Amino acid sequence: MKQILISLALVAVSTGSWAQAASAPEAASAPAKTAQQEKMGRCNAEAAGKTGDERKAFMKECLSAKKASQTDKMKTCNEQAKGKKGDERKAFMKECLSA
Incomplete structure (x- = not known):
């Protein structure tokens, strides 16, 4: 009787780990x-x-x-920066091009 219980316990554990191993690759192989x-x-x-x-x-x-x-961004930002000089223009261009 003791051997049957041990055998059933081993089957249950191995089945659980097999199911977990089978589902793990699916999650890892999900395409981006x-x-x-x-x-x-x-x-x-x-x-x-x-x-x-x-x-x-x-x-x-x-x-x-x-x-x-x-290139398109640069053209648009340059047009918008007309009239600005020095640090003001530099700061504007940096913000405009990073948007």
């Missing part, structure tokens, strides 16, 4: 989100509260928007 999936999540969060055609239009615009290149 693609850029498009991240963009979709961000746009979806920004669209909170919008419904119907308004939401559809917003999502279309948000998902099709392209990130401004560094």
Whole structure:
């Protein structure tokens, strides 16, 4: 009787560790989100509260928007910095380009 209980206990322990080992690789092998999936999540969060055609239009615009290149940022920031000189311009450009 004692051997049967020990055998059952060993089977239970080995089954539990096998199930745990089987589920661990699934979590580790979950693929990272693609850029498009991240963009979709961000746009979806920004669209909170919008419904119907308004939401559809917003999502279309948000998902099709392209990130401004560094060159485009530089042009825009330079235009906005006209009239500023010295440290004021330097501080403005630093903030503008990091946004």
